[in-house]
């Protein structure tokens with residue numbers, strides 16, 4: 001098997017799983033992991049944006065990845081985002097993730113201060129050195145991190161043989177082509193924006209990592225299948241329907257992840273709690289939106305995946 005094959009396909013970003021008191025729930029982490037195995041996705045991307053990493057402690061994140069691995073080992077490819085905005089804690093999480101047996105670790109650049117590229121490279125390489133037997137994925141999400149991956153920074157990072165991919169959440173699909181060309185054959189790019197999943201795949205992303213996949217994994221698996229089969233018109237129609245669902249998920253007063261968790265509760269009977277403050281949970285009026293979104297998912301699954 002090509003060493004990148006295990007990363008190619010549909011990789012949902014894993015949601016933060018909380019109990020009734022808002023604490024990370026090991027049982028719910030395990031239940032969500034099993035849900036993804038049952039749906040037939042390629043892997044999961046843990047502790048990233050969708051995992052609310054920015055609002056979780058080092059300990060919360062350790063509990064999350066330990067419980068994912070307890071269920072996923074040998075069944076899913078697991079990429080664990082370990083960035084904590086300081087090198088020390090990020091290295092600790094990298095070491096821990098490797099000890100749990102993840103396939104890859106990932107990291108955004110440090111946020112808040114605008115650091116020079118050599119500082120970002122040093123940060124990423126220190127994190128990678130703490131997991132010396134584990135692949136490393138650069139997480140490019142400039143609209144949230146405030147720093148974009150440049151071609152010169154990528155060239156610098158390519159000197160580290162563990163750097164195997166960019167998870168690209170910038171909006172221009174051309175970035176995917178640029179990163180893939182610079183990365184070469186032993187390198188891959190993941191599509192980040194779910195709204196342009198098929199475009200990213202066409203521009204060279206061999207897989208996708210996305211925050212809304214979990215609410216409708218069947219639809220992204222189908223979109224991936226259509227792209228592979230070169231059925232582009234069908235893929236486009238499906239992508240448009242997916243996008244309508246995403247707009248609905250984003251139309252509430254509460255945060256999109258709270259909405260997705262409600263959709264999972266309605267459609268799958270899967271309870272993984274809500275979101276952690278400062279993210280806003282659902283208000284009364286949002287429940288009707290969640291119901292509509294859940295029904296849209298059901299209708300689309302019946303239409304495309306029967």
Ligand SMILES: CC(=O)N[C@@H]([C@@H](O)[C@H](O)[C@H](O)CO)[C@@H](O)CC(=O)C(=O)O
Nearest residue numbers: 013048049050169192193194209210211
């Ligand atoms: C900016 C942003 O949050 N992008 C999301 C998308 O999946 C996004 O939620 C989706 O396209 C809906 O806008 C992902 O790239 C993030 C992600 O995969 C993660 O780390 O959880």
